[in-house]
Amino acid sequence: MLHIITGLGVGGAEQQLRLLLRRLPARCEVLTLTQPGQVADGLAADGVRVTHLGMGGNRDIGALFRLAGHIRAGRYDLVHTHLYRACVYGRIAARLAGVRAVVATEHSLGAGQLEGRALNAGIRALYLATERLGRATVAVSPTVAGLLRGWGVPDRRIHIVPNGIDAGRFRFDEVRRKEARAFYGLPEDAYAVGCVGRLVPSKRFEVAVHALALLPGDVRLLLIGAGPEGERLRRLAADLGVAHRMLMTGELPGLPDPRYAVPDLPSMLSALDVLVAPALEETFGLAVLEALAAGLPVLYASAPALADLPPEAAPHARRITGGAGAYARELQRLHAARPRERHVPDAVRHYSIEHTARQLMDVYTAVLSGHDPEGRP
Template structure:
């Protein structure tokens, strides 16, 4: 019987976008690989590729009844299929999945930190609560991996330590063949822009991420309001997590409905980045953001927040600009520099591509 690994993520897009390449590799090496995540469109796509998928709802918020139900369902599933390894990803799936796996007697429990849930700027009570949960969870985890080097340092200072050794820094990466600006001729770039109704010569500002407050979409809208005297159009890409109504109301109040397109989740990310001139990620918390890596691989200048994860990808004033979280004025200033200087955009974008290669 083939050794069996089950990956647990909160939503399917994490499994499909971040884990698919490594899971294909492990399958080629003779392992059986499956997934557990909340009902998601990606479930059918992964099944079509031959991966077993079990959909169990995992609430993104803390909900005792919902979380208990998810743990029970996962426990029963693990007891039934008897995996050798359960590998969890992201904070919430990491708690639910690790508790269920340990209760089910799974021999090895592995967790990848995609950014700790606590961060500077959040209320201290909440910060300490999340930090303590991470300490408890580490105590039932055999091996912990981290995409961010800073998170490894933080874990050491805060006593977040797995049962075997310390956190292991693994970084993050993307397929440089898929994310290669050289694949796109001027005509292909124009075709993508025309499909998005981008006006000729208007710079395109793009942000990719789950639509919630933590990602900083509201800060970007406010920053865009401050540069509305300059031609540009913006693309917001990602699934809604209950913040879309608030976001659209803010866009309307700022008078930007005709300049910002909210596209929802998309599967053609490299095409959309090929049509982009500036990439922005004004997030309050990240692990090692894949979207910034993809953007720099596509030779785009980036504006991001000066937080752990983002500052590991963006080289300040070389491949883009870093601003403080929540500082929409600094964000608008960085955007204004790039919008008014095509040469700077080109220079920073080329440096970003060189750094990713």
């Protein structure tokens, strides 16, 4: 099987792909259109062959034919595409190469945005035109499935396979907590609030920066990720007088890797005291689940992964509907109530990566048989 993805920097879809490939009982290779970053290195370390197509941009039409040639030469049984650009180009290229068993996963589709960018009629039309070239489209949550139906994708072609997590990797570890805090110079008694994800406007991390300015001096804010909003967030922290209490870690490896001196993401979650996720529109909420797996309380605005579960499945996750003031009030309450034992809620066990891999293999088996995954020819 060939997995085609837009890029392999550190991101939820990219890390999810690496986790899946560790568990799929199939021979898989990966092709990235652009940006072979830390996840590409991790895949290579896992023994997965990774090819960089070197796509120059959306107008690099030659990349389409290079991609078709790669698929044809690889004689793949199935092509699985991830993220918008890879889905559009990958489905066309697979058809040109004579591969009809094509599956696509929608990781980052929202009501008004796609992968953090505003949607428009052209994007939707191109997506729908190429979607018909595949055999199945995987939605990572019922929320995404509903949006696809609203776009006009036939219901029988949509299959919900939620993201999964390897909960054991995120289990709280006191030693990793101390090591990560020492690495970044965090005082042992500091109350560490964290945000995890790409530094893009849709994540609304500025809400956490404004909340920091309303909190006591022993509170620290850690922005774990990288992206184009980084400089703006630094300026905002300086303007609010809290730059000395905010730390930006940049991209962190999702799994331990000796080639990177920085702590990995699970270590940083052990170092935190609470996670804040203020994005108004998420397609799944993977960072929320990972934080819950580390036993952290979570304040979030959107987490479809929790929406279909009863409240008792994640008792320490609380949805916040207001702005910085609402987050600051809840953070102040949590800060005053500490310490708290860390417990892994039932919501985490509901999203096992092993279960996700089994569900995906069911889709693959049906597609390769020439039927849709519901058994219809």
